Amino acid sequence: MNAAPALETRQLVYAVENATILKGVDLRVEYGEVVGIMGASGSGKTTLLKCLCGLLKPTAGEVWVEGVNIAPLSERERMPMRLRLGIVFQYAALFDFLTVAQNVAFGLERHRRLSRAQIQDIVRERLAWVGLEDTGHLYPSQLSGGMRKRVGLARALAMDPHIVLFDEPTSGLDPVNAYQIDQLITRLNRELNLTAVVVSHDVVSLMRTAHRIAMVDNGQIIAEGTPDAIRQHEHPQVQAFLRMASAEAL
Ligand SMILES: Nc1ncnc2c1ncn2[C@@H]1O[C@H](COP(=O)(O)OP(=O)(O)OP(=O)(O)O)[C@@H](O)[C@H]1O
Numbered sequence: 001m002n003a004a005p006a007l008e009t010r011q012l013v014y015a016v017e018n019a020t021i022l023k024g025v026d027l028r029v030e031y032g033e034v035v036g037i038m039g040a041s042g043s044g045k046t047t048l049l050k051c052l053c054g055l056l057k058p059t060a061g062e063v064w065v066e067g068v069n070i071a072p073l074s075e076r077e078r079m080p081m082r083l084r085l086g087i088v089f090q091y092a093a094l095f096d097f098l099t100v101a102q103n104v105a106f107g108l109e110r111h112r113r114l115s116r117a118q119i120q121d122i123v124r125e126r127l128a129w130v131g132l133e134d135t136g137h138l139y140p141s142q143l144s145g146g147m148r149k150r151v152g153l154a155r156a157l158a159m160d161p162h163i164v165l166f167d168e169p170t171s172g173l174d175p176v177n178a179y180q181i182d183q184l185i186t187r188l189n190r191e192l193n194l195t196a197v198v199v200s201h202d203v204v205s206l207m208r209t210a211h212r213i214a215m216v217d218n219g220q221i222i223a224e225g226t227p228d229a230i231r232q233h234e235h236p237q238v239q240a241f242l243r244m245a246s247a248e249a250l
Pocket residue numbers: 016019021039040041042043044045046047048201
């Protein structure tokens with residue numbers, strides 16, 4: 001079974017009424033890999049992520065998640081797949097009226113048969129993984145942006161996913177907090193062999209976390225390779241994007 005890649009798209013197309021957003025994307029993510037998806041705003045990165053986790057149904061093509069093609073499945077049939085993937089959304093998407101601990105426990109309470117004590121143990125452990133062991137009683141509004149992102153990650157990790165998808169995990173963070181998130185992704189990958197797809201236009205972040213980077217431009221992957229190969233890539237769009245990103249970082 002593990003000969004199948006963790007994730008794979010084949011000629012993935014996603015169209016809305018008058019626009020084709022993804023135009024035949026082929027992407028393969030092996031177990032244990034951290035794959036970065038970079039690209040300009042509006043290029044289709046979030047749409048690709050949503051197709052990968054079954055939140056959007058592709059117009060055409062295939063989306064394989066741990067050996068199952070979820071593209072033809074109904075929303076209900078895709079649900080078990082969705083629970084196996086961890087998703088960390090761009091804006092953390094925490095419930096403001098729940099404490100940090102209740103946010104992390106949310107999926108466990110709804111989808112796992114566990115005692116209250118077992119849930120508390122998992123919540124404590126996941127918060128410790130992201131360096132937030134003493135915050136369980138606080139509300140999201142009492143946390144900094146970086147802390148909220150880490151709670152979002154702890155919540156995703158509560159369900160023991162093999163694969164976690166991150167949408168812009170470092171956007172809106174200062175360099176120190178961004179670095180912390182990057183370190184966390186790298187550590188989870190090394191220690192738990194977590195497979196990760198990281199969507200970001202933060203090139204600096206992707207270069208230090210990803211084993212492989214795919215560049216999306218206008219709904220297509222125009223370049224793919226190791227961070228070094230991407231740095232050297234001769235595609236003019238890739239070079240233009242890297243130049244712009246490094247100018248922005250200065
Ligand atoms: N449901 C929709 N209906 C119409 N257009 C959409 C829809 N969803 C996305 N789009 C369009 O598809 C394009 C890609 O959107 P997407 O959110 O995937 O881009 P992105 O690369 O994640 O951008 P950003 O870096 O700003 O997050 C954009 O032009 C967006 O306006």
